[in-house]
Amino acid sequence: MRQLIFILLAIVVIHSCNETKESYTIELNLEGTEGKWLKLMGLEDRNYVVFDSVLVNTENPAVMSKNVEGVTTMYLTVEDGQGSIQMFIENADYHISGTLEDPVIKTGSKAQNDMNAYNDILKPITDKMSELRTALQAAYDGDDQARSDSLRDAYYQLYEEQGAIDSAYIVENPTSFASVLALRGTFYMLDEEQLEVLLTSLDPSLHQLEEYSYMNGKLERMKAVAIGQRYTDFGLETPEGEMLKVSEVHNGNVLLIDFWASWCGPCRRANPEVVEIYQEYHDKGFEILGVSLDRDSASWVKAIADDLLTWHQISDLQYWNSKGAELYGVPSIPHTVLINREGIIIDKKLHGDDLRAAIEELL
Secondary structure, three states: OHHHHHHHHHHHHHHHHHOOOOOEEEEEEEOOOOOOEEEEEEEEOOEEEEEEEEEOOOOOOEEEEEOOOOOEEEEEEEOOOOOOEEEEEOOOEEEEEEOOOOEEEEEOOHHHHHHHHHHHHHHHHHHHHHHHHHHHHHHHHOOOHHHHHHHHHHHHHHHHHHHHHHHHHHHHOOOOHHHHHHHHOOHHHOOHHHHHHHHHHOOHHHHHOHHHHHHHHHHHHHHHOOOOOEOOOOEEEOOOOOEEEHHHHHOOOEEEEEEEOOOOHHHHHHHHHHHHHHHHHHHHOEEEEEEEOOOOHHHHHHHHHHOOOOOEEEEOOOHHHOHHHHHOOOOOOOEEEEEOOOOEEEEEOOOHHHHHHHHHHHO
């Protein structure tokens, strides 16, 4: 009889371990949310959409419950609140307390626990970055340029430190779901070979994440337009509404494809030097084709005029869904692609003196 009881207990334990939940359950006890809507947001085509929501009141616990496929990155937001809580959502139990700015997430989800551990590592730096952003805003409001410059330099230093931590974390934690997020935040600095090595090193269980699929898709497009490959032709509309193709501008010239946007601060700051380079080499057979990732035609046209950009410009006003950016696997802007007279991609991401030297050699 005693042996039978042990056998039955073992069966119950095995059944419990193998049981999979059919939906997630999120119990919410966030401070300052009484009477407000809590929304769980997902990303679809770079747009945030509401996946689940609950109204917080004293009568009933604030609970969200719904089915998801696999593991998905989502963002918990509070009505009229600033910021969000990034989470890995799967069919598991979650209990969230604390505040929107400093949440405590207890869960049985491996993916979320990976993120919790990763966030703990970054917390000393992210806390400092948050303080610097507040101080920067105060400096801007007070028109204190010297302090703004100093704070901005300090912020960029912390950003570089975070990048170094991310790089080490990815290598040391190939089975962590958070490694995909760490790579997603730094992959734009990598070339095709470096990105492929890191993506290949990640555990197959992580491939289900949308962020992994996004980077893998970028990698395939980056390979198609890698250095040494012939450029890929495409055409978009000019500000005047006429279709213009890369091949029409190249036409045997040395060509720089410059991916930019009116809303991109680093792009606008780089434009004066690009203007100088164009004026210096244009008569010798150098052309530029600006490909804008703008969404608003008026802003795009105004930026062209304000920055004195006299070279060819095209756009489909599709933001990051730009056909040109997709074809060239553009991970961030400004992004440049230098093409020789024969139509071969010679280099990428060149600026300043490096760009000048490369143009002189090709001409």
